[in-house]
Amino acid sequence: xxxxxxxxxxxxxxxxxxxxxxxxxxxxxxxxxxxxxxxxxxxxxxxxxxxxxxxxxxxxxxxxxxxxxxxxxxxxxxxxxxxxxxxxxxxxxxxxxxxxxxxxxxxxxxxxxxxxxxxxxxxxxxxxxxxxxxxxxxxxxxxxxxxxxxxxxxxxxxxxxxxxxxxxxxxxxxxxxxxxxxxxxxxxxxxxxxxxxxxxxxxxxxxxxxxxxxxxxxxxxxxxxxxxxxxxxxxxxxxxxxxxxxxxxxxxxxxxxxxxxxxxxxxxxxxxxxxxxxxxxxxxxxxxxxxxxxxxxxxxxxxxxxxxxxxxxxxxxxxxxxxxxxxxxxxxxxxxxxxxxxxxxxxxxxxxxxxxxxxxxxxxxxxxxxxxxxxxxxxxxxxxxxxxxxxxxxxxxxxxxxxxxxxxxxxxxxxxxxxxxxxxxxxxxxxxxxxxxxxxxxxxxxxxxxxxxxxxxxxxxxxxxxxxxxxxxxxxxxxxxxxxxxxxxxxxxxxxxxxxxxxxxxxxxxxxxxxxxxxxxxxxxxxxxxxxxxxxxxxxxxxxxxxxxxxxxxxxxxxxxxxxxxxxxxxxxxxxxxxxxxxxxxxxxxxxxxxxxxxxxxxxxxxxxxxxxxxxxxxxxxxxxxxxxxxxxxxxxxxxxxxxxxxxxxxxxxxxxxxxxxxxxxxxxxxxxxxxxxxxxxxxxxxxxxxxxx
Amino acid sequence: xxxxxxxxxxxxxxxxxxxxxxxxxxxxxxxxxxxxxxxxxxxxxxxxxxxxxxxxxxxxxxxxxxxxxxxxxxxxxxxxxxxxxxxxxxxxxxxxxxxxxxxxxxxxxxxxxxxxxxxxxxxxxxxxxxxxxxxxxxxxxxxxxxxxxxxxxxxxxxxxxxxxxxxxxxxxxxxxxxxxxxxxxxxxxxxxxxxxxxxxxxxxxxxxxxxxxxxxxxxx
Numbered sequence: 001x002x003x004x005x006x007x008x009x010x011x012x013x014x015x016x017x018x019x020x021x022x023x024x025x026x027x028x029x030x031x032x033x034x035x036x037x038x039x040x041x042x043x044x045x046x047x048x049x050x051x052x053x054x055x056x057x058x059x060x061x062x063x064x065x066x067x068x069x070x071x072x073x074x075x076x077x078x079x080x081x082x083x084x085x086x087x088x089x090x091x092x093x094x095x096x097x098x099x100x101x102x103x104x105x106x107x108x109x110x111x112x113x114x115x116x117x118x119x120x121x122x123x124x125x126x127x128x129x130x131x132x133x134x135x136x137x138x139x140x141x142x143x144x145x146x147x148x149x150x151x152x153x154x155x156x157x158x159x160x161x162x163x164x165x166x167x168x169x170x171x172x173x174x175x176x177x178x179x180x181x182x183x184x185x186x187x188x189x190x191x192x193x194x195x196x197x198x199x200x201x202x203x204x205x206x207x208x209x210x211x212x213x214x215x216x217x218x219x220x221x222x223x224x225x226x227x228x229x230x231x232x233x234x235x236x237x238x239x240x241x242x243x244x245x246x247x248x249x250x251x252x253x254x255x256x257x258x259x260x261x262x263x264x265x266x267x268x269x270x271x272x273x274x275x276x277x278x279x280x281x282x283x284x285x286x287x288x289x290x291x292x293x294x295x296x297x298x299x300x301x302x303x304x305x306x307x308x309x310x311x312x313x314x315x316x317x318x319x320x321x322x323x324x325x326x327x328x329x330x331x332x333x334x335x336x337x338x339x340x341x342x343x344x345x346x347x348x349x350x351x352x353x354x355x356x357x358x359x360x361x362x363x364x365x366x367x368x369x370x371x372x373x374x375x376x377x378x379x380x381x382x383x384x385x386x387x388x389x390x391x392x393x394x395x396x397x398x399x400x401x402x403x404x405x406x407x408x409x410x411x412x413x414x415x416x417x418x419x420x421x422x423x424x425x426x427x428x429x430x431x432x433x434x435x436x437x438x439x440x441x442x443x444x445x446x447x448x449x450x451x452x453x454x455x456x457x458x459x460x461x462x463x464x465x466x467x468x469x470x471x472x473x474x475x476x477x478x479x480x481x482x483x484x485x486x487x488x489x490x491x492x493x494x495x496x497x498x499x500x501x502x503x504x505x506x507x508x509x510x511x512x513x514x515x516x517x518x519x520x521x522x523x524x525x526x527x528x529x530x531x532x533x534x535x536x537x538x539x540x541x542x543x544x545x546x547x548x549x550x551x552x553x554x555x556x557x558x559x560x561x562x563x564x565x566x567x568x569x570x571x572x573x574x575x576x577x578x579x580x581x582x583x584x585x586x587x588x589x590x591x592x593x594x595x596x597x598x599x600x601x602x603x604x605x606x607x608x609x610x611x612x613x614x615x616x617x618x619x620x621x622x623x624x625x626x627x628x629x630x631x632x633x634x635x636x637x638x639x640x641x642x643x644x645x646x647x648x649x650x651x652x653x654x655x656x657x658x659x660x661x662x663x664x665x666x667x668x669x670x671x672x673x674x675x676x677x678x679x680x681x682x683x684x685x686x687x688x689x690x691x692x693x694x
Numbered sequence: 695x696x697x698x699x700x701x702x703x704x705x706x707x708x709x710x711x712x713x714x715x716x717x718x719x720x721x722x723x724x725x726x727x728x729x730x731x732x733x734x735x736x737x738x739x740x741x742x743x744x745x746x747x748x749x750x751x752x753x754x755x756x757x758x759x760x761x762x763x764x765x766x767x768x769x770x771x772x773x774x775x776x777x778x779x780x781x782x783x784x785x786x787x788x789x790x791x792x793x794x795x796x797x798x799x800x801x802x803x804x805x806x807x808x809x810x811x812x813x814x815x816x817x818x819x820x821x822x823x824x825x826x827x828x829x830x831x832x833x834x835x836x837x838x839x840x841x842x843x844x845x846x847x848x849x850x851x852x853x854x855x856x857x858x859x860x861x862x863x864x865x866x867x868x869x870x871x872x873x874x875x876x877x878x879x880x881x882x883x884x885x886x887x888x889x890x891x892x893x894x895x896x897x898x899x900x901x902x903x904x905x906x907x908x909x910x911x912x913x914x
Contacts, residue, residue: 070855209857211837212793219792270787393858425798609894632802641883643896
């Protein structure tokens with residue numbers, strides 16, 4: 001896919017000159033490396049994250065270090081380029097970068113797509129790179145025509161000299177431009193001149209996706225490729241004791257049945273042979289150290305853990321004194337469950353191990369880690385591993401963990417052929433790296449005027465569940481403590497990570513305090529947010545658009561919540577009816593400059609669906625050290641019929657872009673719980689809500 | 695939706711020849727059966743509307759598999775695969791039509807939905823034998839006609855996010871529109887709830903179906 005481009009790029013790194021009859025511009029996404037985003041520089045001083053190439057054939061290619069899993073980053077990045085380069089965004093071809101040291105972001109130390117960073121990391125450097133390229137193309141035209149560069153302008157993929165009516169396409173100028181020095185100073189377009197940024201723009205990959213042409217991991221097909229699946233021990237940490245492979249080996253098309261670290265692998269010519277073989281493998285497992293693990297035991301242990309003190313995560317004032325002096329103390333315990341990611345594309349990886357090299361094709365959010373996993377499994381140095389990133393059929397954080405990469409590489413090495421490993425659905429559900437559970441105890445003090453004097457929050461759970469706690473309210477005495485307890489269930493980042501669960505806790509409890517104080521939940525919040533204008537901004541916008549208060553006259557009930565994470569602010573109002581059916585979700589976001597409002601809307605809609613699905617239905621249950629659920633029948637997701645009307649609104653802003661993929665999700669669960677309280681007077685403090693409702 | 699998968703499974707349990715015969719009865723124009731040698735039969739059926747000849751080879755003996763004729767996206771295929779092979783793997787592994795995606799492999803998620811004789815089926819639980827002599831339409835077939843109204847509607851409403859479930863969504867919507875050219879929200883909800891989307895494109899799917907239903911010159 002990117003191989004020609006990548007080869008040209010590697011030659012450039014080596015020689016420091018442009019090749020291939022075009023202009024090649026490197027882009028440093030990190031502020032610490034070359035901030036100007038300069039062209040064709042010596043490799044030892046320049047570590048770019050993205051590459052922009054303008055070919056003599058007028059092709060404009062953008063090679064980027066980000067994965068595309070539906071969040072629209074490829075389109076957003078292409079828009080940044082189109083804006084400054086003065087080209088139609090649809091003429092830009094985007095390609096996924098291979099794993100390579102030059103794509104590693106020095107700030108995170110890894111090449112990955114997560115944390116809603118795609119657009120905000122690229123905002124300045126990518127535009128500067130495109131502006132640099134534009135400047136060089138103009139300079140090339142000016143040189144060719146013998147005119148001053150200031151008298152030329154770039155428009156729609158050409159440079160024009162209005163005085164003489166001359167014009168030249170970028171492709172005609174690219175080779176000459178490549179010989180010029182990049183401009184030292186780059187001037188970015190003024191905001192009022194934006195023609196692309198801020199305009200709702202269809203995703204560039206949509207035509208391929210609606211026609212079945214987009215290449216996902218499972219669509220990779222190599223000559224001589226075998227396919228594989230793995231039978232795994234249901235229990236976490238269990239070991240294979242013995243297995244019988246005779247029956248499976250007799251299935252026509254099955255080539256090998258072999259023990260691997262994670263269980264028993266069946267390798268064969270095609271998927272149907274392998275799946276039939278899988279049914280015939282008899283494996284005996286030793287349950288391992290977690291056999292006593294159950295949801296009830298985990299809940300009880302974390303519930304005990306909040307009795308004791310924890311590590312102080314945030315503190316101001318004198319919480320203990322304020323609580324003991326208070327006229328009214330409110331206390332509550334909250335609990336959130338383990339959650340599965342369940343993207344629609346199964347976990348998979350295609351690997352080809354040869355004598356001194358290894359190549360993998362994988363839908364991954366983390367190229368560096370995929371490369372490390374593959375190198376370790378292949379017994380090769382990391383640089384001997386080529387990582388090809390495909391389109392991703394849903395990530396949500398699951399594909400930041402690359403366990404399937406090492407498995408595929410081991411299999412390819414064992415059978416000496418390219419192997420495509422595809423996990424079963426049940427394995428995806430039972431061997432996920434789950435959004436962790438947590439258990440929180442809160443105490444708050446109200447004074448006689450109903451003002452919040454003190455807030456004490458202690459949360460117990462795995463480390464990842466102790467983060468993402470945003471308490472923006474002006475409360476004089478506050479302490480947040482975390483008790484790091486990992487029950488042993490594998491965990492990983494799940495869309496918005498700690499914020500996905502701690503928003504439910506914080507925004508439900510502040511709602512409790514509002515009601516205890518006899519105040520309107522919106523007015524109560526706004527009063528405590530005097531020093532938090534962007535929290536206020538999204539709250540006011542969401543409340544206004546949702547008709548806060550007005551809806552009550554129509555027999556509906558509303559709940560509201562606001563949260564900050566990943567450099568953006570989001571507020572959600574949810575309407576439920578008497579039967580607690582969710583009628584409408586209104587979300588407002590302040591994500592700074594909305595580069596592609598279309599993507600922002602889509603991501604907020606998606607966050608509403610995933611947030612509702614989790615809030616209403618989802619909970620991984622553990623028994624005997626294993627996940628109980630095996631299918632969509634017992635781990636149901638929200639369906640189309642349950643989809644309420646979702647409205648999204650963007651706070652106009654000229655601030656730099658914030659994150660978009662994740663911030664819409666955290667306020668959904670508390671807004672729903674608060675709406676249910678408004679409707680029923682029942683305060684639900686445990687997710688999922690449908691279970692709590694009984 | 696669930697029912698079509700179960701139907702398909704039931705079909706697979708019928709004796710092969712019965713099933714073959716039934717498929718002919720359904721097409722019911724001309725059936726000729728000739729014993730060539732031993733237990734090998736050649737059977738043909740001519741469809742009057744298209745004047746096309748289907749040939750089937752059945753053999754009751756061991757070793758050789760009968761040929762199963764299927765027309766996929768307008769192209770005839772003579773397949774010697776295990777008749778129990780799910781249509782999904784015939785499409786993806788045998789014919790390299792990988793536009794049809796998969797996930798649960800148990801007929802629950804709907805991602806692998808294709809049309810067989812105009813009806814939506816879950817390819818992951820539909821044995822090849824049950825589609826013998828039938829017309830199969832996949833996303834590749836739909837997308838081969840330029841600017842199909844349904845695909846245009848999908849693009850206009852900017853439906854896809856990750857895109858993985860969209861071929862299954864689109865094929866399910868196509869069957870709905872063929873059955874009910876102006877579907878109500880309730881019909882859309884009932885039909886489309888069989889196809890899961892983790893990205894949350896449901897609202898846009900609803901809008902895209904309405905848009906396609908109202909498009910001028912729509913058709914299949």
